[in-house]
Amino acid sequence: MGVAIRDILADCKETLTWDDLSGIAAVDAHNALYQFLSIIRQPDGTPLMNGTGRITSHLSGILFRTANFLERGIKPVFVFDGKPPEFKQETINERREVRARADDAWKAALREGDMEEAYKQASASARIDSHTIESSRELLGLLGIPWIQAPSEGEAQAAHMARRGMVTYAVSQDYDSLLFGSPVLVRNLTVSGRRKTRGRTITVNPERIVLSSLLDRLGVTREQLVEIGILVGTDFNPGVRGIGGKTALKVVRNGDFESVIAEKSPEFDPGPIRDFFLDPPVTDDYALEWGAPDVEGVAEMLCGRYDFSEERVRSALSRVSVKAAQKTLDAWF
DNA sequence: CACCAATA
DNA sequence: TATTGGTGG
Secondary structure (H helix, E strand, C coil): CCHHHHHHCHHHEEECCHHHHCEEEEEEHHHHHHHHHHHCECCCCCECECCCCCECHHHHHHHHHHHHHHHCCEEEEEEECCCCCHHHHHHHHHHHHHHHHHHHHHHHHHHHCCHHHHHHHHHHCCCCCHHHHHHHHHHHHHHCCCEEECCCCHHHHHHHHHHCCCCCEEECCCCHHHHCCCCEEEECCCCCCEEEECCEEEECCCEEEEHHHHHHHHCCCHHHHHHHHHHHCECCECCCCCCCHHHHHHHHHCCCHHHHHHHHCCCCCCHHHHHHHHCCCCCCCCCCCCCCCCHHHHHHHHHHHCCCCHHHHHHHHHHHHHHHHHHHHHHHC
């Protein structure tokens, strides 16, 4: 769910600085890892790898972004996906095919010597595998950052924790956590604030979307927001042909959701998807504890096994440790 | 994406 | 101090 929802949310977002964001952030791990794997690459598309060919792009991303979060008073908890609902299977299969095609296109672009195309296709070929997940969890553990295993969708679990006040906001580039009921979503929480798009660099500021103001602004309930999502398409359904954000908003406001589905997509039963967004599987069986980083453990992992530069790793960790120490002192005095 | 050294 | 371009693994 992306472009279609984005234009109706255009004036529901507030731009802010990192200072406005101190608190506990429930990070959609899948979303963050995917971004790291897609983007942290060489100009020809090759990801960062250690000497044995293990991909390390995600580890670089986690290390440096986490250091920045902590330095700026943001305590992250990473939320990993569990078992997807059955009705996500079609989307999962489609994405696998898209990645496979991109992988071929990447190799083709390399043969042609078109580096820009190679990078683009390589990004689209990125995939999260068991090594990505396991190494990410290991690094987070060594950094003293908690992570949670969601029973189903990570965004649903993050939203649940935000609703219960266990975290301050959810962090993701996707809007799904709003449909899952997260009171606050923060996007573009990147350090550099710059993104290269088609050769140009543009500035991107962190943006916050507050669910209650969004619903007020649009004049809909959360149930109706879910209906809008289903009309324009989600991870769980392709959406109704020819209906974008604005039309969906109109349809839902008029109470015509059911009739439009019945007319335009009679085979489709939106019930299970709506129920899933409104009441997804979540858990309260988790602990949120932030500890001091295991500096030697991180060095052994990243420098010993993944060929990171000792200097860069220690400098990142020193920023974390110093700040963490200062915080405990500040709290004490 | 984020770091870092070079640059102005 | 702020921006850039090359590089990280």
